[in-house]
Amino acid sequence: MKIVIASGLLLGSLVLPAAASAQSASWSGAYVGGRLGVIRQPTGKAERILFDKNLDGTFNDTVLTATGADAFSPGFCNGAARDRVPAASCNFDREGVDGALLVGYDADLGGVVVGLVGEIGRGKATDSVSAFSTTPAFYTMTRRLRTNGAVRARVGVPLGETLPYVTGGIAIADIDRSFSTSNTANTFSQRDTNGRVRGIRLGGGVDQRIGRFTVGLVYLFTNYKDDDYRVRAAGPAPATNPFILTNASGTDFRRSDDRFKTHSINATVGYRF
DSSP states (O other), X not given: OHHHHHHHHHHHHHHHHHHHHOOOOOOOEEEEEEEEEEEEOOSSOOOOEEXXXXXXXXXXXXXXXTTSOBTTTTEEESSEESSSSXXXXXXXOOOEEEEEEEEEEEEEOXXXXXXXXXXXXXXXXXXXXXXXXXXXXXXXXXXXXXXXXXXXXXXXXXBTXXXXXXXXXXXXXXXEEEEEESOOSXXXXXXXXXXXXXXXXXXXXXXXXXXXXXEEEEEEEEEEEOOOOEEEEEOSSOTTSTTTSSOTTOEEEEESOOEEXXXXXXXXXXXXX
């Protein structure tokens, strides 16, 4: 965050005089560069874990105990459980470091600049959800962003040496998925723990030219489709165990939110050829 704030102050001191003078300059040409900043999950969502206890592929079941009570009546939380009971709360997802290498090309059409930029980088984003059973026990499903890339178009209005712009395109990422629990009565198997997901990336920013170099700030919102991960709870618990009470083969888990969303704010630097 300190990197972004410092870069913002520097950019502001450069942008205001440049925007005021609005000198004519061409933005046409290729460039290389990078971005570095922070990434985080959106707040305010209400996610939970869904269950398929008869293994029919439909995740709309309530897991019941042998007496007919809701085995997950203690509820859910958006984060990684700290202990077996909800009163212990959860470790909520926090911001991490985000960065990428960039290569692009702009065409200055006079009153508008259009371009294409490709990027490949790595973001430290983690997204967890937890369920609590009456046993008591916790069950946490986590996904972590790893290497990611995007191809984005961008359109800007040049103000001399300053270029404010909007951007959007397709994104792809490798993610790791994991599961943890305090339940020792059942066995748990995972499917698709590593995967490649696709989505969209949208945002906006501003570049400030200093000779052949540029400095800037960019905000990016990325929305990946992530719906492959499954966890199965099975025996060797007794037949009255809630997870094998309906189907002896077990109960499948999945997340209710099949979207992995991130927000990032990055400082940028570039060299234009």
